[in-house]
Amino acid sequence: MGDSLTESRTEPAMPAPGGRLGTASRTPAGTPDGRGPIGTQRDGRPPPAEEHEAVTLLERARAEVDPVLRAALGTLPAPMRRVALYHFGWEQADGSPADGASGKAIRPALVLAAASALGGPEARAGAAAAAAAVELVHNFTLLHDDVMDRDATRRHRPTAWSVFGDADAILAGDALHALALRLLAEDPHPVARAAAARLADCVIELCAGQHADTALEGSVPGEVTLAEVLAMAEAKTGALLGSACAIGGLYAGASDDEVAALDAFGREAGLAFQLIDDIIGIWGDPRRTGKPVGADLAARKKSLPVVAAFVSGTPASAELAELYARPSEKEDLDHIAATVERAGGRDWAQIQAADRMARAMQQLARAVPDPEAAGGLLALAEFVTRRSS
Amino acid sequence: MGDSLTESRTEPAMPAPGGRLGTASRTPAGTPDGRGPIGTQRDGRPPPAEEHEAVTLLERARAEVDPVLRAALGTLPAPMRRVALYHFGWEQADGSPADGASGKAIRPALVLAAASALGGPEARAGAAAAAAAVELVHNFTLLHDDVMDRDATRRHRPTAWSVFGDADAILAGDALHALALRLLAEDPHPVARAAAARLADCVIELCAGQHADTALEGSVPGEVTLAEVLAMAEAKTGALLGSACAIGGLYAGASDDEVAALDAFGREAGLAFQLIDDIIGIWGDPRRTGKPVGADLAARKKSLPVVAAFVSGTPASAELAELYARPSEKEDLDHIAATVERAGGRDWAQIQAADRMARAMQQLARAVPDPEAAGGLLALAEFVTRRSS
Numbered sequence: 001m002g003d004s005l006t007e008s009r010t011e012p013a014m015p016a017p018g019g020r021l022g023t024a025s026r027t028p029a030g031t032p033d034g035r036g037p038i039g040t041q042r043d044g045r046p047p048p049a050e051e052h053e054a055v056t057l058l059e060r061a062r063a064e065v066d067p068v069l070r071a072a073l074g075t076l077p078a079p080m081r082r083v084a085l086y087h088f089g090w091e092q093a094d095g096s097p098a099d100g101a102s103g104k105a106i107r108p109a110l111v112l113a114a115a116s117a118l119g120g121p122e123a124r125a126g127a128a129a130a131a132a133a134v135e136l137v138h139n140f141t142l143l144h145d146d147v148m149d150r151d152a153t154r155r156h157r158p159t160a161w162s163v164f165g166d167a168d169a170i171l172a173g174d175a176l177h178a179l180a181l182r183l184l185a186e187d188p189h190p191v192a193r194a195a196a197a198r199l200a201d202c203v204i205e206l207c208a209g210q211h212a213d214t215a216l217e218g219s220v221p222g223e224v225t226l227a228e229v230l231a232m233a234e235a236k237t238g239a240l241l242g243s244a245c246a247i248g249g250l251y252a253g254a255s256d257d258e259v260a261a262l263d264a265f266g267r268e269a270g271l272a273f274q275l276i277d278d279i280i281g282i283w284g285d286p287r288r289t290g291k292p293v294g295a296d297l298a299a300r301k302k303s304l305p306v307v308a309a310f311v312s313g314t315p316a317s318a319e320l321a322e323l324y325a326r327p328s329e330k331e332d333l334d335h336i337a338a339t340v341e342r343a344g345g346r347d348w349a350q351i352q353a354a355d356r357m358a359r360a361m362q363q364l365a366r367a368v369p370d371p372e373a374a375g376g377l378l379a380l381a382e383f384v385t386r387r388s389s
Numbered sequence: 390m391g392d393s394l395t396e397s398r399t400e401p402a403m404p405a406p407g408g409r410l411g412t413a414s415r416t417p418a419g420t421p422d423g424r425g426p427i428g429t430q431r432d433g434r435p436p437p438a439e440e441h442e443a444v445t446l447l448e449r450a451r452a453e454v455d456p457v458l459r460a461a462l463g464t465l466p467a468p469m470r471r472v473a474l475y476h477f478g479w480e481q482a483d484g485s486p487a488d489g490a491s492g493k494a495i496r497p498a499l500v501l502a503a504a505s506a507l508g509g510p511e512a513r514a515g516a517a518a519a520a521a522a523v524e525l526v527h528n529f530t531l532l533h534d535d536v537m538d539r540d541a542t543r544r545h546r547p548t549a550w551s552v553f554g555d556a557d558a559i560l561a562g563d564a565l566h567a568l569a570l571r572l573l574a575e576d577p578h579p580v581a582r583a584a585a586a587r588l589a590d591c592v593i594e595l596c597a598g599q600h601a602d603t604a605l606e607g608s609v610p611g612e613v614t615l616a617e618v619l620a621m622a623e624a625k626t627g628a629l630l631g632s633a634c635a636i637g638g639l640y641a642g643a644s645d646d647e648v649a650a651l652d653a654f655g656r657e658a659g660l661a662f663q664l665i666d667d668i669i670g671i672w673g674d675p676r677r678t679g680k681p682v683g684a685d686l687a688a689r690k691k692s693l694p695v696v697a698a699f700v701s702g703t704p705a706s707a708e709l710a711e712l713y714a715r716p717s718e719k720e721d722l723d724h725i726a727a728t729v730e731r732a733g734g735r736d737w738a739q740i741q742a743a744d745r746m747a748r749a750m751q752q753l754a755r756a757v758p759d760p761e762a763a764g765g766l767l768a769l770a771e772f773v774t775r776r777s778s
Contacts, residue, residue: 077597079604144563148556167537167603170559171596174533177563178596181570182589185582193574193582200571207560207567208466214556215468 054383057376061109061131068132072179083172087143087160103155106384107134107244113376114248114262117368127251129187130195134244136180137199141206141240143173148214177203191250198250202243209235216302221310221324229307230271238270241384245377249367261367268360269381275353276385278303279346282337294333297340300324304352309345316343357385443772446765450498450520457521461568472561476532476549492544495773496523496633502765503637503651506757516640518576519584523633525569526588530595530629532562537603566592580639587639591632598624605691610699610713618696619660627659630773634766638756650756657749658770664742665774667692668735671726683722686729689713693741698734705732746774 073084085091092098108131115127145151146159147169153159161169184196212232216224245266249259281296281303296303302310309320320339323332340346360381368374462473474480481487497520504516534540535548536558542548550558573585601621605613634655638648670685670692685692691699698709709728712721729735749770757763 076593077600079600080593080596141563144559148559168600170533170537171600174530174562174566175593175596177566178589178592181574182586182593184574185570185586185589196585197571197574200567200574203567204465204469204564204571207469207564211466211468211557211560 051379051383051386053375053379057113057380058104058106058109058383061112062105064112064128065105065108065131065135068128068183069135072132072136072183076175076179079168080172080175083143083160083164083168084139084176086163087139087154087172089155089157093158093163103135103139105135106380107138107240108132109380110241110244110266110377111248111251113380114245115251116248117252117373117377118249118254118258119252123252126189127248129183130189130192130247130251131244133180133183133195133199134240134247136176136183137203137206138240140173140176140180141203141210143169143176145210147173148210189251191253195247195250198243198247202239205235205239209233209237209239212236219302221300221302221307222321224302224307224310226304226307226311229302229304233274233304234267234271237274238267241270241273242266245367254367258367261363265360265363265367265377265381268356268363269384272353272356272360272381272385275304275349275356278305279349279353282306282340283346294337297333297336305340305345305349307345308348308352309340309343312343312345312348314343316340319343353385357381440768440772440775442764442768446502446769447493447495447498447772450501451494453501453517454494454497454520454524457517457572458524461521461525461572465564465568468557469561469564472532472549472553472557473528473565475552476528476543476561478544478546482547482552492524492528494524495769496527496629497521498769499630499633499655499766500637500640502769503634504640505637506641506762506766507638507643507647508641512641515578516637518572519578519581519636519640520633522569522572522584522588523629523636525565525572526592526595527629529562529565529569530592530599532558532565534599536562537599578640580642584636584639587632587636591628594624594628598622598626598628601625608691610689610691610696611710613691613696613699615693615696615700618691618693622663622693623656623660626663627656630659630662631655634756643756647756650752654749654752654756654766654770657745657752658773661742661745661749661770661774664693664738664745667694668738668742671695671729672735683726686722686725694729694734694738696734697737697741698729698732701732701734701737703732705729708732742774746770 069088070090073081073088076084082091082095085095086093086098089098089103111127111131111134112124116124119126142154143160146154147161147166151159152162159169160172164172180199181196184192184199187195209232212228213236216229216232242263243266245262246259249262254262278296281301282294282305297306306320306324310317310324316339320336320343323336323339326332361378364374364377364381368377458477459479462470462477465473471480471484474484475482475487478487478492500516500520500523501513505513531543532549535543536550536555540548541551548558549561553561569588570585573581573588576584598621601617602625605618605621631652632655634651635648638651643651667685670690671683671694686695695709695713699706699713705728709725709732712725712728715721750767753763753766753770757766
């Protein structure tokens with residue numbers, strides 16, 4: 001169900017310099033900044049102001065939410081606590097302390113930024129438990145997804161199931177899910193109930209997204225439509241980013257319209273992220289991604305650019321179908337990547353990503369018309385979609 | 390995490406006649422009814438009034454809760470809905486209708502009976518969503534437990550994972566879990582938030598119980614203590630029965646003391662049930678249990694009577710240790726059962742079950758002093774612990 005935002009293909013600790021998405025931007029005045037289209041190599045210039053802002057926002061969110069998370073995890077019975085603390089990167093498998101590669105806290109930062117954007121510091125302070133609940137839900141889905149997908153690595157460490165076994169990873173996920181909803185049930189804020197309902201709905205959508213992902217991977221590439229794979233990505237990646245923003249809005253007393261716009265903002269940004277992540281998965285620099293070149297192609301993954309190439313009806317798409325049907329060999333991968341590109345998969349994904357980001361900006365303007373107030377959400381959206389090729 | 394109350398070893402559709410637990414009883418005046426100790430063969434007399442009452446209560450609970458459950462399941466995305474409707478016994482694997490072997494609805498019946506006992510018909514009517522939420526949690530844990538335990542059969546049908554695969558069974562479980570908490574988040578009743586917090590806590594305890602169960606099965610029998618196995622049974626079986634009663638009490642506006650007593654009542658009754666279920670697992674009649682003779686012994690299960698036998702320090706316990714260490718062969722099973730009995734495992738379990746049921750009755754009297762009002766809860770407790778040998 002979870003996406004890979006906390007296990008990004010680029011190094012998460014310090015953002016890479018340069019390159020902002022070529023879409024509406026707070027400064028300078030909503031035009032592309034000319035540092036090249038999505039997915040091009042960075043130029044080594046120092047990071048723009050928004051990037052600094054995003055890093056600051058993420059660090060601040062961690063500082064506000066981590067104590068709530070640690071206190072909540074501390075209430076778990078020992079067996080689930082052990083798995084959870086390992087998964088969060090706060091303990092080694094043997095229970096000794098670890099210095100937390102617990103993800104970038106993008107979702108809690110979105111909750112707090114949305115609350116702050118529409119309700120100021122007071123709303124932000126009131127949303128800490130909700131921000132922690134969103135992060136718990138995200139991590140519950142990661143624990144379960146890793147079991148289902150047999151993924152061996154998460155955040156540069158062995159996945160929980162590969163260390164503790166399937167049963168304990170499933171149980172730890174169930175416990176984090178319950179803990180998330182308990183945090184909201186115990187939250188005295190009057191909107192906590194609405195937030196809980198929204199988060200529960202989101203979990204169900206995440207389940208549908210994970211199901212669709214699994215089903216797509218088992219299907220014949222030529223039979224998958226772009227609509228299907230976009231819907232899957234929205235459910236799997238966009239839904240929780242949207243819910244994070246929407247829940248933040250609830251804590252600011254936002255109107256239904258504002259909450260809906262915040263949800264749409266997060267969803268569109270999530271789709272933009274997924275498109276760019278998929279581009280990097282094919283054409284990314286392995287020194288930056290930490291994955292071997294063309295790992296997604298080697299796994300015959302039906303990522304968004306690949307499906308776009310398949311359905312393009314070009315001569316290259318027929319060639320791609322042949323290549324994808326063959327057993328994977330390392331020397332094929334550059335050729336497959338070039339074929340996806342010739343079939344238009346790379347261009348389509350780049351245009352789609354820019355389009356989704358533009359829509360995200362429109363929704364943000366609808367939800368938070370004041371550009372100053374919207375700055376934090378904008379910076380976070382640009383941060384998650386800023387990826388090197 | 391779930392226990393086997395909905396997949397009981399006796400036929401669940403119509404309760405067997407005779408035999409009530411030899412403990413405090415509403416009528417006749419709190420003494421054993423003389424129809425033999427727990428676990429003896431029934432005498433074929435018509436069922437007592439409480440048994441009729443329990444069946445009526447269970448049918449009524451089904452009638453009140455099923456519409457809520459069906460409506461809730463109807464909101465799930467198709468892939469999760471399909472697995473859920475199969476698991477509930479309402480659809481075949483191909484999606485065609487099935488006539489629902491969806492369990493006995495003991496937990497929702499307890500929620501409604503507790504609400505009714507302390508708050509009358511109005512409280513009962515207000516607790517329908519909570520009763521459905523409890524049943525959803527129960528079924529979510531069954532779906533996940535079956536994956537972890539690789540159990541192939543549930544309610545006389547192939548388990549969801551064996552039909553739909555692990556991933557879909559895990560996802561359907563996650564979706565039911567979310568649905569349970571959404572029902573409570575959307576419930577306008579003022580106690581819904583407290584009920585949600587309690588249910589979330591219960592899920593965490595169920596997780597701990599399932600973990601302990603898995604860990605116990607992997608341990609050396611002689612190193613397991615009775616305290617450990619009783620704590621496991623309480624977490625795995627007692628916790629949700631207790632929560633069901635406590636949540637019913639919340640909807641009746643019960644005091645903290647009354648809610649605590651209702652919780653303890655359900656826990657003790659749950660432990661009594663588990664003890665009796667374990668007795669039946671060893672000495673039960675396979676024509677009634679639907680399982681081969683000594684299936685628990687063949688699986689070298691560390692059930693409560695077996696652990697009691699192991700720790701008895703008798704010559705028979707040493708003999709049992711040898712027998713349990715040997716590979717299982719059918720001809721051994723009667724001998725193993727006799728050895729457990731000689732080591733005092735059967736007697737201990739019977740006495741414990743009676744003691745737990747007596748404690749349950751004490752807690753019930755504390756929570757609901759009026760015997761007339763307590764009748765429904767008493768009948769349900771006796772129903773779940775009424776098992777033939």
